[in-house]
Amino acid sequence: xNDHLLLGIDTGGTYTDxxxxxxxxxxxxxxxxxxxxxxxAVGISGAVEAVLEQARAPLSxxxxxxxxxxxxxNALVEGQGGRAGLVMIGFGPEDLKRDGLREALGSDxxxxxxxxxxxxxxxxxxxxxxxxxxxxxxxxxxxSFAVAGYFAVRNPAHEQRVxxxxxxxxxxxxxxxxxxxxxxxxxxRALTTLLNARLVSMIDRLIGACEGFLERRxxxxxxxxxxxxGALISAAEARLRPIETILSGPAASLVGARxxxxxxxxxxxxxxxxxxxxxxxxxxxxxLDGEGAVVGGFRTMVExxxxxxxxxxxxxxxxxxxxxxxxxxxxxxxxxxxxxLAATQHGEAITAVxxxxxxxxxxxxxxxxxxxxxxxxxxxxxxxxxxxxxxxxRIGAVPMPLxxxxxxxxxxxxxxxxxxxxxxxxxxxxxxxxxxxxSRQNQWNAAAARLGAELAARIKDGSGKPLAASAEGLSxxxxxxxxxxxxxxxxxxxxxxxxxxxxxxxxxxxxxxxKRQDGIVSFSLALDRPLVGLxxxxxxxxxxxxxxxxxQSCIPSDAxxxxxxxxxxxxxxxxxxxxxxxxxxxxxxxxxxxxNRRFLKQKQAxxxxxxxxxxxxxxxxxxxxxxxxxxxxxxxxxAPEIEGSRKLVEARFIAVATGRPRMxxxxx
Numbered sequence: 209x210n211d212h213l214l215l216g217i218d219t220g221g222t223y224t225d226x227x228x229x230x231x232x233x234x235x236x237x238x239x240x241x242x243x244x245x246x247x248x249a250v251g252i253s254g255a256v257e258a259v260l261e262q263a264r265a266p267l268s269x270x271x272x273x274x275x276x277x278x279x280x281x282n283a284l285v286e287g288q289g290g291r292a293g294l295v296m297i298g299f300g301p302e303d304l305k306r307d308g309l310r311e312a313l314g315s316d317x318x319x320x321x322x323x324x325x326x327x328x329x330x331x332x333x334x335x336x337x338x339x340x341x342x343x344x345x346x347x348x349x350x351x352s353f354a355v356a357g358y359f360a361v362r363n364p365a366h367e368q369r370v371x372x373x374x375x376x377x378x379x380x381x382x383x384x385x386x387x388x389x390x391x392x393x394x395x396x397r398a399l400t401t402l403l404n405a406r407l408v409s410m411i412d413r414l415i416g417a418c419e420g421f422l423e424r425r426x427x428x429x430x431x432x433x434x435x436x437x438g439a440l441i442s443a444a445e446a447r448l449r450p451i452e453t454i455l456s457g458p459a460a461s462l463v464g465a466r467x468x469x470x471x472x473x474x475x476x477x478x479x480x481x482x483x484x485x486x487x488x489x490x491x492x493x494x495x496l497d498g499e500g501a502v503v504g505g506f507r508t509m510v511e512x513x514x515x516x517x518x519x520x521x522x523x524x525x526x527x528x529x530x531x532x533x534x535x536x537x538x539x540x541x542x543x544x545x546x547x548x549l550a551a552t553q554h555g556e557a558i559t560a561v562x563x564x565x566x567x568x569x570x571x572x573x574x575x576x577x578x579x580x581x582x583x584x585x586x587x588x589x590x591x592x593x594x595x596x597x598x599x600x601x602r603i604g605a606v607p608m609p610l611x612x613x614x615x616x617x618x619x620x621x622x623x624x625x626x627x628x629x630x631x632x633x634x635x636x637x638x639x640x641x642x643x644x645x646x647s648r649q650n651q652w653n654a655a656a657a658r659l660g661a662e663l664a665a666r667i668k669d670g671s672g673k674p675l676a677a678s679a680e681g682l683s684x685x686x687x688x689x690x691x692x693x694x695x696x697x698x699x700x701x702x703x704x705x706x707x708x709x710x711x712x713x714x715x716x717x718x719x720x721x722x723k724r725q726d727g728i729v730s731f732s733l734a735l736d737r738p739l740v741g742l743x744x745x746x747x748x749x750x751x752x753x754x755x756x757x758x759x760q761s762c763i764p765s766d767a768x769x770x771x772x773x774x775x776x777x778x779x780x781x782x783x784x785x786x787x788x789x790x791x792x793x794x795x796x797x798x799x800x801x802x803x804n805r806r807f808l809k810q811k812q813a814x815x816x817x818x819x820x821x822x823x824x825x826x827x828x829x830x831x832x833x834x835x836x837x838x839x840x841x842x843x844x845x846x847a848p849e850i851e852g853s854r855k856l857v858e859a860r861f862i863a864v865a866t867g868r869p870r871m872x873x874x875x876x
Contacts, residue, residue, distance in 0.1 A: 212230075212231075212269060212270075212271040212272075213228050213229065213230055213236065213263070213265055213269045213270050213271065214228070214229045214230075214231070214270070214271065214272045214273075214274065214776035215227075215228055215229075215256065215259075215270050215272070215273045215274070215427075215776070216229055216273075216274050216275075216276070216769075216771075216772035216773060216774075216775040216776040217252060217255065217256065217273065217274070217275045217276075217418065217772060217775065218275070218276045218277065218278075218457060218460065218769070218771035218772040218775060219243055219248060219251065219252065219275070219276075219277045219278075219279060219414055220243060220277070220278045220279075220282075220457060220480050220481060220482075220771070221243065221278060221279070221282045221480060221481040221482040221483075221521075221523070221543055222242065222243055222480065222481030222482070222522070222523055222549075223240045223241070223242060223243055223251075223481070223744060224240070224241050224242070224243045224248075224251035224252055224254070224255045225238070225239070225240050225255060225768065225769045225771060225772045226238070226239050226240075226241075226252075226255035226256045226258065226259045226769075226772060227259065227766075227769050227772040227773055227776070228259050228260075228262075228263045228265065228270075229773060229776045229777070235766050235769070235773060236263050236265070237259040237260075237262035237263040237265075238259060238262075238766060238768075238769045238772070239255050239256075239258030239259045239262065240255060240258075240744065240768065240769075241253075241254030241255040241258065242254070242549075244583075245582045245583060245584070245633075246581075246582060246583020246584070247417070247583065248413060248414050248417035248418075249417035249418070249420055249421045252417055252418055252421050253421045256421065256425075267425065267426055267427055270427055270429055271429055272429055272430055272432065272776065272869055272870075273418070273422060273427065273429055273430070273431045273432070274431075274432040274433070274434065274440060274775040274776045274778070274869070275414070275415070275418055275431065275432065275433050275434070275443070275775060276433070276434035276456045276457050276459075276460035276771045276772065276774065276775040277411075277414060277433075277434075277453060277456050277457055278456070278457035278458070278480055278482065278483065278771075279410055279411070279414060280407050280410065280411060280450055280451070280453045280454045280456065281454050281455055281456070281457060281458065281483060281503055281517055282482045282483060282543070283406070283407060283410060283630065284403060284407075284454060284503045284506070285482065285483055285503060285517060285519050285541060288627075288628055288629065288630040289403070289406030289407055289410065289629075289630065290350075290351035290352055290405075290406050290407075290408070290409050290410070290588055290629075290630075291316055291349065291350045291351055291406075291590065291591050291629075292316055292350055292351070292352050292353060292354050292402055292405035292406045293316065293317050293318075293319070293346050293349075293350040293352075293353045293354070293405075294313060294316060294317070294318040294319070294353075294354045294356070294398065294401075294402050294405075295318075295319050295321060295339060295353060295354070295355045295356070295370055295374070296318060296319070296320050296321070296356055296357075296398060297321045297322075297323040297324050297334065297355070297356065297357035297358060297360070297366050297367065297370060298321075298322070298323050298324020298325070298332060298357060298358030298359075298366075299320060299324070299356070299358060299394060299395075299398070300320060301320065303394065303395050303398075304318070304395070306395035306396075307393070307395040307396040307399055307507070308399060308505070308506050308507070309395045309396075309398055309399045309402075311505075311506075312399050312402055312403065312506050313402065316350070316402070317342075317346055317349065317350065319338055319339055319342055319346075320338070321334065321335060321336060321338055321339060321370070322334065322335040323335060323357065323358070323366045324357050324358025324359060324360075324366060325357070325358060325359040325360070325362055325363040325365075325366065326359055326362075327359055327362060327789060328362065328789055328791040328797045328799075329359070329362040329363035329797060329799050329804050330363075330791075331363065331365065331366065332358075334366045334369060334370075336369070336370065336373060339370065339373060339374070340373070340377075343373075343374065343377045343378060344377070346378075347377065347378035347380060348590065348591075349590060349591040350380070350590070350591065351380065351381075351408075351409055351587070351588055351590060352380055352381040352382070352383070352405040352406070352408045352409065353371075353374050353378070353380060353381070353382045353383070353405060354382075354383050354385075354398070354401040354402040354404065354405035355367050355370050355371055355374070355382060355383065355384045355385065355401065356384075356385040356394060356397055356398035356401050356402075357370075357384075357385065357386075358394055359392075359394075360384070360385050360386040360397075361385075361386050361389070361390050361391065361392065361397075361799075361800065362787065362799040362800070362804075363799065363804055364384065364386035364802075367384040367385065367386055368384065371384050381405070381408045381409070381412075382405075383401050383404045383405045383408065383448075383449075383451075384401070385397040385398060385400070385401040387448065387449065388400055388401055388404060388449060388451060388452075388509065388510070389509035389510075390784070390785040390787075390800055390801075391509055393509070396500070396507065396508070396509055397509055399506060399508065400451055400500075400508040400509040400510060401451075403451055403454075403506065403508060404449065404450060404451035407450040407451060407453075407454075408447075408450055409588060410450070410630075411446060411447065411450035411453060412447055412450075415431070415433065415443045415446060415447055418431065418443075419431060419443065430442070430833050430869060430870055431443040432775075432780075432832075432833055432869050433445075433446035433453060433456065434453070434456040434457075434459055434460040434463075434774065434775050434778060435452045435453065435456060435459065435512075435781075436452055436453065436454050436455035436456055436458075436459050436501055436510055436511070436512030436513065437459060437496055437511050437512050437513055437781065438459040438460065438462060438463045438494065438513055438774070438778055439778060439779060439780055439781035439866075440775075440778045440779065440780045440781075440832065440833065440869055441780065441832040441833070442831065442832045442833040444831075445831060445832055451508065451510055452510055454501055454503050454508065454510055454512065455485075455501050455503065455510075455512040455513060455515050455517065457478075457480070457485075457771050458478060458483075458485035458487070458513065458515045458517060459494075459512060459513045459515065459774070460770075460771040460772070460773075460774030460775045460778070461476070461478040461485065461742050461770045461771045461774055462476055462487050462489070462494045462513055462515065462774065463494075463773075463774035463777060463778050464742070464766075464769075464770035464771060464772070464773040464774030464775075464777070465478075465489070465740050465742060465764070465770055465774075466489060466492060466494075467773060467774065467777050468764040468765075468766055468767075468770060468773060469740055469762055469764050471489065471737075471738060471740065471762065472489065472490075472491050472492040473489060473490060473491065473737045474488075474489045474737050474738050474739070474740045474762065475487075475488055475489075475698060475701075475702060475735055475737060475738070475739050475740065475759070476488070476489060476740045476742065477694070477698050477739060477740070477741055477742070477750070477753075478742040478743050478746075478770070478771075479520075479521055479522065479694070479741070479742070479743040479745060479746060479749060479750075480521045480522070480743055481521045481522050481523035481543060481640075482519070482521045482523060482524070482543040483517050483518060483519060483520065483521050484517075484518045484520045484521060484694060484697055485515050485516070485517050485518075486515065486516045486518070486697060486698050486701035486702075487513055487514060487515040487516070487701070488514070488701070488702065488705050489740075494513040494514065494515075495513070495514040495705075496511060496512070496513060496514060497511070497512055497513065497514040497515075498511075500512075501515075502516075502517075503517055511783070514705075516697075516700070516701040516704070518540070518541070518697045519540040519541020519542070519543075520539055520540040520541070520690070520693055520694065520697060521540070521543065521639075522546075522638065522639050522640040522643070522743075522744075522745045522749075523543045523544060523545070523546055523638045523639075523640055524539040524540035524541070524542070524543060524544070524638060524639060524690075525539070525540060525541075525542045525543070525544045525634075525636065525638070526539060526636070526637050526638060526639070526642075526664065526686055527539070528664065528667055528675065530667055530668065530669050530670070530675075531670060532669065532670050533669065533670040533671050534669055534670070534671070535667065535668075535669035535670075535675050537685055537686060537689045538689070538693075539639065539686075539689055539690055539693055540693075542627070542634075544633070544634050544635060544636040544637075544638050545580070545633045545634070545635040545636075546635070546636075546637075546638040546640040546641050546652065546657070547562070547576065547635060547636065547637055547638075547641050547653075547656045547657055547659070547660040548640065548641050548644045548652035548653045548654060548656050548657040548660075549640070549652045549653075550578065550580070550607055550635040550656070551652070551653035551655070551656030552652045552653045554606055554607055557606050557607055558578065558607060558635070558653075558656050559653075559655065559656050559659060561578070561609045562576065562656060562659035562660060562663065563659060565609075565611070565663055566659060566662060566663060571663075571666050571667055571668070572611050574609070574610035574611040574614060575611070575663045576636055576637055576659075576660045576663040576664060577609070577610040577611075577634060577635065577636045578607035578608060578609050578610065578634070578635035578636070579603050579607065579608050579610060579613055579623060579632050579633070579634055579635075580603065580604070580605065580606065580607040580608070580632065580633050580635060581600075581603055581604060581605055581631065581632060581633075582630060582631060582632060582633050583605070584630060584631055588629075588630075588631070589629070589631055592626075595618075595619075595622050596622055596625055596626060599613075599619060599622050599623060599626065600626055600631060600632070603626075603632055607635050610623075610634075636660070637657075637660040637661065637663075637664050637686075639686055639687060639690045640652075640657075640745070641656075641657035641660050641661065641683075642657070642661065642682070642683035642684075642686040642687050643683075643687065643745070643748060644657035644658075645657050645658050645661045645679050645680060645682075645683040646680065646683050646684070646687065648748045649745065649748065658679045661679035661680075661682045661683050662678075662679045662682075664676075664682050665677070665678065665679060665681065665682040687749075690749065691749065691752045691753055691756060692722065692756070694749065694753045695712075695722055695753050695756045695757050696712040696713050696718075696722075698739070698753070698757060699712040699718065699733075699757065700712050700713070702735065717731050718731075718733070721733045722756055722757075732758065733757070733758060734757065734758030734759060735757055735758065735759035737759075738759060738760040738761070738762040739753070739754040739757060739759040739760065739761055739762065740762045740763070740764070741753070741754070741761065741762070741763045741767060742763075742764075742767045742768075742770045742771075743767065743768065743770075744767075744768040746763050746767045746768070747763055747767070750763055751763075779866050779867065779868055780829055780832045780833060780834040780837070780865075780866065780867050780868070780869055781829070781864065781865070781866045782825050782828035782829040782831075782832055782834075782837070782864070782865045782866075783825065783862065783863070783864045783865075784800070784801050784821050784824040784825040784828060784862070784863050785800055785801075785821065785860055785861065785862045785863075786798060786799070786800040786801050786803060786817040786818075786820045786821040786824070786860075786861045786863075787799045787800050787817070787858060787859070787860055787861075788810075788813045788814060788817050788856070788858070788859040788861075789856070789857075789858050789859075790810075790855070790856040790857075794808060795807075795808070796808070796809070796810055796812075796813035796856075797813075798813050798816050798817045798820065800817075800820070800821070801820050801821060801824035802824070803816070803817075803820045810856065814859065814861075817859065817861045818841055818843070818861050820861075821841060821861040821862065821863035822839050822841055822863045824863065825837075825839050825863035825864060825865040826839050826863075826865050828865065829865035829866065829867055833869045833870050834865065834866070834867030834868070834869060834870070835867060835868060835869065835870040836867055836868075837865040837866060837867035838865065838866055838867060839863055839864070839865045840863070840864050841861060841862065841863045841864075842861075842862045842863075842864075843859065843860070843861055843862075844859070844860040844862070845859045845860075846858045846859070847859075
C-alpha cells in the first residue's frame with residue numbers, strides 16, 4: 209500500500225472507536241472496543257489492534273494519529289471531575305455570584321489574593337501571603353489548581369507568579385486563565401479555568417494511555433487531538449488546555465458527517481452512551497458559538513461548534529416517577545453502566561442478585577441497581593469526607609447491589625457524591641438494555657437485561673397498576689420515551705437556531721404535532737433538511753426519530769465511527785488576538801500574546817500589534833503540529849468621533865493560522 213494511512217481514535221463513555229483512513233480511498237478498516245475507564249489503554253489497544261488486523265497494513269504505513277473524545281464533555285455534563293483549588297487575584301467574594309461561578313465551584317476551595325491589573329496592563333501590588341498559608345493544607349485536598357487574575361489577558365505577570373509559587377510548593381498541575389482565552393470577563397474566564405483544572409488529570413490519562421500504547425507497538429508518529437471547534441491541536445497542547453477538548457467528540461462527528469455524507473445542509477444528531485449532540489450544517493459549514501461553548505449548564509470561554517449537548521444516550525439512567533396516577537418515564541442525564549454490559553463482565557454477580565430480587569414478593573426501592581468502582585487511581589480519591597471514604601471502602605471492583613450497600617437514606621446522597629467525583633459507577637437498566645430485550649441489539653448479556661426489565665415492570669403507579677405487563681412492554685415504553693425525548697432535543701436545537709422561543713417539551717402544539725393527533729385543527733411539523741444520525745446505535749433509533757420529525761433519515765454506513773473519521777480529516781487552526789489601547793493622549797499600549805509594549809505613535813503600535821498577532825498565530829499553529837500554516841489577520845478598531853476628532857478606545861488584531869498536520873517523516 210503506497211498511500212499513507214491516518215489512524216483515528218475516538219474514546220467515548222462506552223466505546224472506543226478506531227479507523228484507518230486513506231486520503232485516497234476513505235475508510236480502510238474500522239473497529240470498536242469497550243472504553244476501559246480504569247485503564248484507557250486497554251480499550252484503545254483493543255480497537256486499534258482490531259483495525260490493524262483487518263487492514264493487514266504495515267505499521268510503517270501509519271503517518272499520523274488523531275484522537276477525539278467525549279470524556280471531557282461527559283464529565284462536565286455529569287458534574288464529574290477532579291477536585292480543584294481556585295485562586296482569584298484582584299477579585300472579591302461577590303465576583304463568585306457572576307456567570308455561574310459559585311455553582312460551578314461547589315465545595316471546591318477558593319483563595320482571594322490582592323493584586324491584578326487594569327485594562328492597560330498596569331498592576332496593583334500582588335500579596336501572596338494567604339496563598340502561602342493555605343498551600344500546605346490545600347495541596348493534600350485537591351488534584352490541581354486554577355488561577356484567574358483581574359485583567360490577566362492584558363498582563364499575565366501575576367498569574368504567572370502565582371502559578372510558579374503553587375508548582376514549587378505543591379508540584380500539582382496549574383491552569384492560568386490567560387492561557388485559555390484572550391477575552392475579557394473575569395468570572396467567566398475563572399469558570400473556564402476551574403473546569404479546565406478539573407479535567408487535567410482525565411485528559412492526561414487519556415493521552416498518556418494512547419501514547420503509551422503507540423510506543424509499545426512501535427508507532428512513532430505525531431499525535432493530534434480534536435478541539436471543540438473541530439480543529440486539531442498537538443497532544444502536548446491538549447494536555448495543557450484540556451478544556452479545549454470539550455465538544456471534541458461532537459465536533460469530530462460533525463466534520464466526519466460532512467465528509468461521509470457529502471451533504472451541505474443537514475441536521476446532525478450523534479447519540480452516544482451518555483449524550484446526544486445536535487448541530488446544524490449550513491452550506492457545508494458548522495456554525496461556531498461566538499459566546500463560548502455551553503456544557504453541563506455552564507457557558508465557557510471555549511470557542512467551539514454551535515453544538516447543543518444533552519444528557520441523553522443509550523446508557524442513560526431510566527428514572528420512573530411512580531407518584532402520579534400514571535407512572536412517567538424520564539431518561540438521563542446521568543449515565544449508568546447497562547445491566548447487560550455489567551453481566552457480560554461480571555456474570556453471576558449481576559444475574560444471581562437480579563433473580564433473588566425478582567423472587568421477592570415486594571418491590572425494593574434499590575432493585576436492579578449496583579455500585580462498582582470505576583478504577584481511578586487512589587490519588588484522585590483525595591479529599592473525601594469521612595462518610596464518603598467509609599462507603600467508598602466498601603465498594604470494590606465487583607458490582608455490589610445497592611440493597612446491601614445502602615443501610616440508611618443519607619447514604620444515597622453520599623453515593624451520589626462518589627459518582628459525581630467519577631470514582632463509582634452505578635449499574636442499572638438503560639435504553640441499551642431495552643434494545644437487548646427487544647432483540648435490536650445483541651452485543652451484551654440479554655438475559656440480564658430481561659431480568660432488569662422484569663424488575664422495572666413490577667413498579668406500580670399511583671392507581672396500583674404495574675408499569676408494564678412484560679419485559680417487552682416495559683422496553684417498548686423506554687424506547688418510545690427515548691424516541692420522543694430525542695425528537696424534542698433535536699427540535700429545541702433547531703428552533704434555537706431559528707431564533708424561535710418555543711420549548712418543545714412543554715408546548716401543547718408541538719405535542720399534538722409529534723403525536724400526529726387528530727382534531728379539527730391539525731398540527732404538523734417538519735425539518736427543512738435531512739436528519740443525519742450518527743453513533744453506533746443510530747440505525748436502531750434514528751429512523752423512528754426522523755419519522756416523528758417529518759425528516760428524511762440519513763445514516764451513513766460508517767455512522768458508528770464518524771468521530772474517528774472526523775478526527776483525521778480536520779485541520780489545525782490557531783487564533784491569537786493582540787490589543788491596542790490609549791490610556792492617555794499620545795500613549796498607545798500593546799497587550800496580548802505575551803506582548804506588553806508602549807508606543808508614542810498609533811501607526812507603530814498598530815504595526816507591532818499586527819506583526820505580533822501574525823507571528824504568535826504562526827508559532828501556535830506550528831506548536832500544534834501544522835506543517836505549513838497560512839495566516840490571515842483581521843482588524844477591529846473602535847475609535848468613535850468625539851468633538852470632531854477620532855479617539856481610540858480599543859483596536860483588536862486577530863490572526864488565524866491554519867494548516868494540515870505534519871506527517872511522520874518518510875510518509876509524505
